[in-house]
Amino acid sequence: MLSDGGFWxxxxxxxxxxxxxxxxxxxxLTVIFGLMNFVNLAHGSLYAAGALIGYSVSMWTGSVWxxxxxxxxxxxxxxxxxxxxxxxxxxxxxxxNQVLVTFGLIFxxxxxxxxIWGTDQVGVQNAPFSGSIEILGQIYPEYRLFIIAVGxxxxxxxxxxxxxxxxxxxxxxxxxxxxxxxCLGVNVERTFLIVFLIGCALAxxxxxxxxxxxxxxxGMGIAILIPTLVVVVVGGLxxxxxxxxxxxxxxxxxxxxxxxxxxFAGILMYALLVVILLVRPQGLFPARS
Amino acid sequence: xxxxxxxxxxxxxxTFIALGVYWTQAGYFGHEILAEIAVFxxxxxxxxxxxxxxxxxxxxxxxxxxxGAYLFAxxxxxxxxxxxxxxxxxxxxxxxxxxxVGSVVTRVHGIFFIMITLAIGExxxxxxxxxxxxxxxxxxxxxxxxxxTWIGLDLNTPATFSMTLIVVALVIYxxxxxxxxxxxxxxxxxLHDNTTRMRALGLPVRRYQTSAFALSGxxxxxxxxxxxxxxxxxxxxxxxxxxxxxxxVMVILGGLGTLAGPVVxxxxxxxxxxxxSDMTQYWGFWLGLFLVLIVMGGRNxxxxxxxxxxxxxxxxxxxxxxxxxTQGEEKGAADAAx
Numbered sequence: 001m002l003s004d005g006g007f008w009x010x011x012x013x014x015x016x017x018x019x020x021x022x023x024x025x026x027x028x029l030t031v032i033f034g035l036m037n038f039v040n041l042a043h044g045s046l047y048a049a050g051a052l053i054g055y056s057v058s059m060w061t062g063s064v065w066x067x068x069x070x071x072x073x074x075x076x077x078x079x080x081x082x083x084x085x086x087x088x089x090x091x092x093x094x095x096x097n098q099v100l101v102t103f104g105l106i107f108x109x110x111x112x113x114x115x116i117w118g119t120d121q122v123g124v125q126n127a128p129f130s131g132s133i134e135i136l137g138q139i140y141p142e143y144r145l146f147i148i149a150v151g152x153x154x155x156x157x158x159x160x161x162x163x164x165x166x167x168x169x170x171x172x173x174x175x176x177x178x179x180x181x182x183c184l185g186v187n188v189e190r191t192f193l194i195v196f197l198i199g200c201a202l203a204x205x206x207x208x209x210x211x212x213x214x215x216x217x218x219g220m221g222i223a224i225l226i227p228t229l230v231v232v233v234v235g236g237l238x239x240x241x242x243x244x245x246x247x248x249x250x251x252x253x254x255x256x257x258x259x260x261x262x263x264f265a266g267i268l269m270y271a272l273l274v275v276i277l278l279v280r281p282q283g284l285f286p287a288r289s
Numbered sequence: 290x291x292x293x294x295x296x297x298x299x300x301x302x303x304t305f306i307a308l309g310v311y312w313t314q315a316g317y318f319g320h321e322i323l324a325e326i327a328v329f330x331x332x333x334x335x336x337x338x339x340x341x342x343x344x345x346x347x348x349x350x351x352x353x354x355x356x357g358a359y360l361f362a363x364x365x366x367x368x369x370x371x372x373x374x375x376x377x378x379x380x381x382x383x384x385x386x387x388x389x390v391g392s393v394v395t396r397v398h399g400i401f402f403i404m405i406t407l408a409i410g411e412x413x414x415x416x417x418x419x420x421x422x423x424x425x426x427x428x429x430x431x432x433x434x435x436x437x438t439w440i441g442l443d444l445n446t447p448a449t450f451s452m453t454l455i456v457v458a459l460v461i462y463x464x465x466x467x468x469x470x471x472x473x474x475x476x477x478x479x480l481h482d483n484t485t486r487m488r489a490l491g492l493p494v495r496r497y498q499t500s501a502f503a504l505s506g507x508x509x510x511x512x513x514x515x516x517x518x519x520x521x522x523x524x525x526x527x528x529x530x531x532x533x534x535x536x537x538v539m540v541i542l543g544g545l546g547t548l549a550g551p552v553v554x555x556x557x558x559x560x561x562x563x564x565x566s567d568m569t570q571y572w573g574f575w576l577g578l579f580l581v582l583i584v585m586g587g588r589n590x591x592x593x594x595x596x597x598x599x600x601x602x603x604x605x606x607x608x609x610x611x612x613x614x615t616q617g618e619e620k621g622a623a624d625a626a627x
Binding site for chain 2: 107
């Protein structure tokens with residue numbers, strides 16, 4: 001098994017695919033974290049919402065492509081509602097109250113999802129790239145390659161916008177030093193809202209993209225939340241590179257841990273987090289130097 | 290200080306009396322609820338000790354609770370030790386674990402403290418989830434209750450068992466109140482309000498935080514040995530971070546840093562869960578909404594609202610809890626600044 005090149009390629013692709021999903025989720029979370037020190041535990045519930053809304057959209061329209069387009073928009077709208085009702089008011093309330101309020105939102109959103117979509121798993125059949133390709137004698141589903149491509153595409157897009165657009169510069173300034181940025185005329189509040197909404201849309205996109213591969217159910221957000229939080233802390237708050245590096249590291253740990261040490265795969269991830277927090281609490285690639 | 294303390298003692302007394310009255314009326318199911326309330330009241334008070342007084346908000350508290358339950362089951366069922374000895378051994382062993390964990394986690398602060406306790410707690414969950422000797426994800430059954438027939442208590446009778454647990458919770462409430470009033474309690478208060486100033490005063494800050502964490506973990510583990518005897522069945526769910534979150538909800542719901550609050554919070558939440566889950570399958574929705582509103586309401590849970598209402602009552606100037614309330618708000622501001 002170990003000397004088989006196909007085995008390694010498949011595992012590496014699996015890691016990459018999981019890493020890209022984690023990246024889509026963690027990037028929004030990490031920038032909000034870095035920009036405003038806001039902890040949003042309900043971020044995983046937005047991922048679940050993306051998958052479930054994507055399911056309904058693809059049922060109505062008969063095409064998963066519409067789901068990729070509309071689920072992020074719908075989740076962004078949901079995020080906007082949450083922002084207006086709850087998050088904006090909790091901005092200065094300290095990490096503990098934010099953790100509690102967003103913990104409450106997890107329960108609310110999960111039951112709303114159970115009310116609308118029921119408790120069963122739902123999936124779609126007519127996804128694009130449903131075929132398989134052969135890599136060194138191993139059959140591999142094309143759709144997972146598509147997930148990897150989406151993740152890399154989003155990373156490239158975000159990287160370019162962060163480096164070369166005015167909004168990107170404002171975000172970087174805000175993460176680096178919100179007060180000074182504000183003094184220099186950057187509307188940090190507005191930047192924060194835009195970044196928050198983009199983060200919500202990306203969580204919705206992650207859900208819609210994951211739907212054909214993993215199917216969807218209410219409560220899937222809780223399972224993905226912890227690895228996402230681990231990615232954010234390991235990668236370093238507020239950092240795009242950190243989110244990518246953290247996602248790759250955690251996805252590799254989880255995937256290969258599952259193969260070689262099935263008993264300890266989960267423990268490995270947490271152990272990694274504890275070590276990072278103790279040795280390098282600012283994370284691998286912190287946005288603030 | 291006296292005014293607020295008295296008010297809270299009265300609040301706790303009223304809760305315990307209400308539980309006692311309910312006990313006289315309760316049937317089999319009522320006694321099950323009462324036993325659950327007592328266990329969670331103890332667990333919530335232990336969390337309040339670190340979260341409310343020392344300012345250490347842990348999302349891994351359930352892991353210590355669950356470890357206590359699992360070690361108790363391991364000692365009493367797998368090794369066949371006497372039940373009483375198993376309780377002591379499991380509580381002490383988990384307390385030692387909490388001491389080690391506490392000495393590590395107190396190195397980080399704020400949201401990182403929340404994350405590191407979450408991670409270490411989940412490691413514990415994962416360990417028992419995969420451990421086949423103790424049933425893994427199927428859970429573990431066949432646990433026996435303590436034999437107290439030699440003093441005339443048959444704990445296998447639901448009414449006796451629930452009353453015993455309520456009395457134990459009351460004793461722990463009184464003991465923790467004594468602790469909070471002691472110099473040690475004063476240091477914890479100080480750590481919550483201003484860690485830097487306490488360090489400047491020359492106090493070994495981390496040693497105090499670690500001791501508080503270890504003590505809190507020991508009490509949580511003791512609660513774990515009680516829940517194992519209550520349900521006579523344990524599962525890795527006891528260690529999951531969402532249970533830590535729920536216990537934190539009880540503390541917040543009742544009133545953080547009040548000791549009486551967690552008792553009120555545990556009673557309210559356990560009771561509502563049983564009542565509401567009969568009426569609606571969407572109990573989580575109401576729980577979540579309730580939590581959001583309580584935290585956004587800006588007062589310190591049920592106790593905070595009660596103190597506010599007491600102050601606002603027409604007729605007479607009840608100044609006593611009033612000046613305390615401003616202190617509470619300052620505390621909130623200090624939290625926010627962290």
